[in-house]
Every structure is written in C-alpha cells, then in structure tokens.
Amino acid sequence: MGGARAVKLHVHLSSDWVLDTEMREYRPNEEVDFCIIGSGAGGGVLAQRLARFGFSVVVLEAGPWHDTETDMVSDEAGSARLYWNDERFTGGTDPLEFGANNSGRGVGGSTIHYAGFCPRLHPSDFRVRSLDGVGADWPMSYEDLEPYYAAMEREYPVSGPRQYPWGKPHGYPYAPLQAGTAGQMLIEGCAKLGIPVVAGGPVAIPAGRKGKRPHCIMRGFCLLGCKVGAKSSTMVSHIPRAIADGAEMRAECMATEILIDSNDRVTGVRYVHDSRLEVQRANAVIVAGYAIESPRLLLNSKSNAFPDGLANTSGLVGKFLMAQAGPVVWGRFPNMIRQYKAPPACALTEEFYETDPRNDFVRGYALQTVAPLPIAMAHLLIEENGEYGESLLERMQDYNHYAAIGVLGEILPDARNFVSLHPTEKDRFGMPLAYSHFNLFENDRRMMHAGIARARAVLEAAGATETHSVNRYAHLVGTCRMGFSERDSVVDQWCRTWDVANLFVCDGSVLPTQGSANPAITISALAARTADWLHHNARHALTRDERRPVPAHR
Numbered sequence: 004m005g006g007a008r009a010v011k012l013h014v015h016l017s018s019d020w021v022l023d024t025e026m027r028e029y030r031p032n033e034e035v036d037f038c039i040i041g042s043g044a045g046g047g048v049l050a051q052r053l054a055r056f057g058f059s060v061v062v063l064e065a066g067p068w069h070d071t072e073t074d075m076v077s078d079e080a081g082s083a084r085l086y087w088n089d090e091r092f093t094g095g096t097d098p099l100e101f102g103a104n105n106s107g108r109g110v111g112g113s114t115i116h117y118a119g120f121c122p123r124l125h126p127s128d129f130r131v132r133s134l135d136g137v138g139a140d141w142p143m144s145y146e147d148l149e150p151y152y153a154a155m156e157r158e159y160p161v162s163g164p165r166q167y168p169w170g171k172p173h174g175y176p177y178a179p180l181q182a183g184t185a186g187q188m189l190i191e192g193c194a195k196l197g198i199p200v201v202a203g204g205p206v207a208i209p210a211g212r213k214g215k216r217p218h219c220i221m222r223g224f225c226l227l228g229c230k231v232g233a234k235s236s237t238m239v240s241h242i243p244r245a246i247a248d249g250a251e252m253r254a255e256c257m258a259t260e261i262l263i264d265s266n267d268r269v270t271g272v273r274y275v276h277d278s279r280l281e282v283q284r285a286n287a288v289i290v291a292g293y294a295i296e297s298p299r300l301l302l303n304s305k306s307n308a309f310p311d312g313l314a315n316t317s318g319l320v321g322k323f324l325m326a327q328a329g330p331v332v333w334g335r336f337p338n339m340i341r342q343y344k345a346p347p348a349c350a351l352t353e354e355f356y357e358t359d360p361r362n363d364f365v366r367g368y369a370l371q372t373v374a375p376l377p378i379a380m381a382h383l384l385i386e387e388n389g390e391y392g393e394s395l396l397e398r399m400q401d402y403n404h405y406a407a408i409g410v411l412g413e414i415l416p417d418a419r420n421f422v423s424l425h426p427t428e429k430d431r432f433g434m435p436l437a438y439s440h441f442n443l444f445e446n447d448r449r450m451m452h453a454g455i456a457r458a459r460a461v462l463e464a465a466g467a468t469e470t471h472s473v474n475r476y477a478h479l480v481g482t483c484r485m486g487f488s489e490r491d492s493v494v495d496q497w498c499r500t501w502d503v504a505n506l507f508v509c510d511g512s513v514l515p516t517q518g519s520a521n522p523a524i525t526i527s528a529l530a531a532r533t534a535d536w537l538h539h540n541a542r543h544a545l546t547r548d549e550r551r552p553v554p555a556h557r
Contacts, residue, residue, distance in 0.1 A: 017232020043112020046291030047237025052534030066109030111238030163204030179203020183345025192465035328412030334467025410454035
C-alpha cells in the first residue's frame with residue numbers, strides 16, 4: 004500500500020470466499036476526508052462510492068466483523084450476536100420491540116440479517132402530502148432516485164420478475180428465485196381471489212452465482228445471516244470493494260460524540276475502542292447509524308452552539324419516528340408446508356399499497372411471505388393467547404403445517420412518535436440510553452385491521468383450515484427527516500444537515516415517509532445519490548468557507 008499503514012483481514016464472506024487482504028489503516032489523528040458512522044445499507048454503499056472517487060474514508064462500526072464460518076449458524080438462539088442488543092427504553096401506547104426485529108450490530112449492519120425483500124418505493128410515496136393531505140412530501144421525486152434504484156438492483160443484485168407491475172413498472176436484472184411451499188400458499192390464495200401477485204422477488208439473492216458468491220441453496224435461514232454468502236449484504240456487495248479502493252472499516256468502535264469547532268463545522272468523531280476514548284479527525288462526517296442510534300448520537304453531541312443536540316436548531320432530531328406495521332398472519336394447512344424451506348422473501352402483492360377512496364383509511368399495505376423459524380413461531384403463539392407449557396408444545400407440533408403472511412403497512416409520520424435520550428440511564432460507554440416513544444393512531448389501526456383481514460382471506464382461499472394473527476412492527480425510519488428547509492427537517496435532499504455544512508445523515512432516519520416497501524434498497528439508492536453529489540460538490544463539504552445548504556423549492 005505504498006508505505007501506508009495496513010492491517011491484515013481474514014474474514015470468510017461465503018463458503019469459498021475469504022476476504023484475505025490488507026486494509027489501509029489511518030491514524031486517529033490523521034485527518035481523513037470522510038468519517039462514516041455505520042456500515043449498513045447507507046454507510047456501506049457510501050464507503051464504496053467515496054473510496055472509489057478517491058476520497059480517504061474511515062468507517063466506524065460499533066460491532067464486529069461477522070465471519071460466515073463462525074457467526075452464521077442455523078440456530079435462532081445462537082444468532083443473537085448479529086443484533087443490536089444493547090439496552091434501550093421503549094414506551095408509548097404501542098411500544099416497539101428492538102433487537103433481532105430491526106437492528107443490526109456488525110460490519111454490514113442490519114443487511115446481515117434482513118430477509119432481503121427489495122421493492123422500490125412508488126412515485127406516490129414522494130408526494131403523500133400533495134396527494135393525500137397527510138404525512139409529508141419529499142424534496143425530490145421518484146425520477147430523481149430511479150437511476151440509483153436501478154444501480155443498486157445490479158450491485159446487490161436483486162432477483163425478481165421481468166415485469167413488476169406496481170408503482171412505476173420495471174423489471175429486475177436477475178430471474179426470479181423459486182418460491183417455497185409457504186410462498187405458494189400466498190400465490191395460490193391471491194390467484195383464487197383475483198389479486199395480482201409476483202413470485203421469486205424482488206429479493207437481494209441472485210438467481211445464480213455472482214462473482215465469488217455462490218447461488219442460493221434454499222436454506223431458509225436468511226434472518227440468521229447467510230452462511231453460504233448468496234444473500235446480499237453490504238459486507239459482501241460493497242465493503243470489499245471499498246477496502247480495495249483504500250477505505251478503512253474500523254470495527255468495534257462505538258461513536259459517542261461528533262465534535263465541532265468555533266465555526267460550527269464538524270472536526271471529527273469521538274469513539275470508544277477497547278475501552279479507550281479515541282478521536283478520528285475528518286473534514287466531513289456522515290452519520291449512518293439508523294433510526295435510533297443516529298438521533299441518539301446527534302442529541303448527545305451537545306455544545307454551546309447546539310445545546311439541544313447537534314444539527315437540531317429545528318427541534319426535529321428524533322421526531323417523526325416511524326415503524327412499518329408488520330402483523331403476522333398464519334394459517335394451518337392439512338398438508339405439510341415446511342415454511343423454513345426456501346428464503347422467506349419469495350412472493351408478494353402490492354395491490355393494496357396505494358390510497359383507495361373505498362377504504363376508511365389513506366395509504367395502504369403490502370402482503371409478503373414471511374417464514375417464522377421455530378422459536379419465532381413459538382413467540383407468535385405465546386403472544387396470540389398466552390400459550391405455554393404443554394399447550395404450547397402441542398401447538399408447536401403443527402409447526403410444519405403453518406404458512407405465514409406478513410402485512411407490511413404504512414404508518415404515517417407523527418411528531419408524537421420520537422426518540423430522545425433517557426434523563427438518567429447510561430450505557431457502558433457513558434452515553435445516555437435511547438428512549439423511543441411510539442403510538443398508533445386511528446388511520447394506522449384501520450389500515451392494519453384491513454391488512455390482517457385480507458391476509459386471512461388469502462390464506463383461507465389457499466386452503467387454510469384456521470387462521471391466526473399477532474400485531475408486529477418492522478423497519479424503523481424517520482427521526483432525522485429530509486425536507487425543503489431548516490424549519491421542516493434536519494437534512495436537505497442530499498442528506499446534508501441544514502445547520503452544519505460538513506455533516507450528513509444518510510440512513511433510514513432521513514425518510515420523510517416510508518410507504519409499504521422494505522427500506523434497504525431505498526436507503527442504498529439515497530446513499531449512492533448522496534455520494535455522487537459529494538463527488539461533484541466536494542468543496543461544499545470539505546472546505547471551510549461554506550456554511551449552510553440552500554433550501555429546495557416545492
């Protein structure tokens with residue numbers, strides 16, 4: 004590496020692919036162009052793009068590298084190391100569950116253990132306020148993001164139908180995956196009810212080999228990390244290229260504070276590694292820690308200039324927390340289903356995604372295949388009616404006869420849903436713990452009720468002799484929303500904070516609305532778009548003379 008410091012990596016990324024290479028190592032007091040906090044769908048793509056453009060990049064990742072040979076196991080209980088399990092407080096009328104449900108800790112972030120569904124947002128999602136009088140409009144259009152969707156679908160890559168009919172119709176670069184038996188129940192039920200449905204994606208698992216990544220073996224343990232390395236995560240799709248182009252992936256480094264100077268510009272990040280406080284100096288900082296940790300870090304980065312938290316003169320950091328509705332509806336079938344066989348993300352319909360004036364709610368939901376593994380299935384049975392002991396064991400004897408559908412619904416943004424800092428409790432790094440406050444409102448409840456009823460009808464049409472449901476939530480977004488000015492948002496359309504010219508937030512927290520689409524591909528598309536802007540406008544972030552972004556026009 005031309006005399007630069009380097010560290011040796013040896014990480015299994017798949018069954019026959021070892022990342023056995025030297026990685027550039029920067030000294031903490033060595034000022035880099037960009038310090039990125041987080042390595043998931045946003046941070047991983049940003050690292051790859053910015054390193055390719057020739058910038059010096061350090062990524063601070065709170066978790067470790069996850070080796071497919073030792074950390075990806077066919078064991079639900081043994082997969083806890085993949086999740087963000089640090090203590091958090093949760094409240095409100097409908098408190099959220101954290102951990103395996105929606106948070107990752109490690110190189111690749113939540114993309115390590117997501118199911119891999121990758122549908123795009125619809126054009127209407129960018130104009131919800133204008134079209135439906137609720138939520139917010141985005142400071143960009145679908146067409147602004149469209150080429151980046153296409154790029155990410157090639158780079159992940161995404162398998163799916165040649166013609167995807169919803170939103171703005173489009174196709175996918177890889178052929179659809181085979182749907183498992185549980186997916187066939189969704190397809191069969193929709194077909195009998197005349198509901199359009201697609202099979203085999205869109206899912207971030209290539210239908211065939213992709214470079215050093217093998218084809219999918221239909222193992223069905225996608226939510227526990229992909230041991231064979233077929234499913235996409237930024238750890239396999241983008242981070243190896245970032246390292247090859249000179250980026251440093253600094254694992255097990257917990258960012259605790261973003262530092263600023265007297266000119267209200269960030270100068271670096273304070274973090275904890277091996278119980279030591281360090282500071283990585285940087286010309287610009289990009290926060291990509293997702294919807295809980297990103298606002299937590301900003302709120303903890305207080306100063307005389309920002310007494311209520313960094314980039315928070317609007318008072319909106321942490322506000323408008325959104326979780327997608329994720330009720331699980333399952334049916335019992337006379338024949339064996341074995342829903343653990345094949346990837347859980349294998350069929351869906353978005354026929355009920357858009358606002359329908361016949362409904363008593365606005366916006367909508369999608370129906371997707373899910374495939375709870377045994378422990379997860381037991382939790383559903385317990386939550387439904389308190390099953391335990393012999394009764395629970397008896398119900399679990401039917402596990403191979405169950406097929407499940409997930410209702411993925413759009414919960415509207417509301418400032419009464421938020422993330423804040425706990426006033427007294429701190430974590431092992433000395434940071435105040437995150438407190439999330441979440442409530443459902445009438446439109447949300449009506450949408451969820453309709454989605455559950457539709458999923459039951461689909462399962463019954465497919466032959467289920469009984470159906471059950473439990474309310475769940477998924478995919479946290481919001482809390483550092485983008486918008487048109489510093490009065491209505493935290494960042495602009497380029498994910499640049501209004502208050503601090505060389506500070507960016509680029510992850511799910513910037514989404515003003517969430518649609519009924521899994522957010523990973525949208526987050527990555529936003530990251531690629533932001534990286535392109537930085538490539539062409541670097542002086543705005545890396546020089547000392549630029550103060551504030553310019554508001555966008557509606």
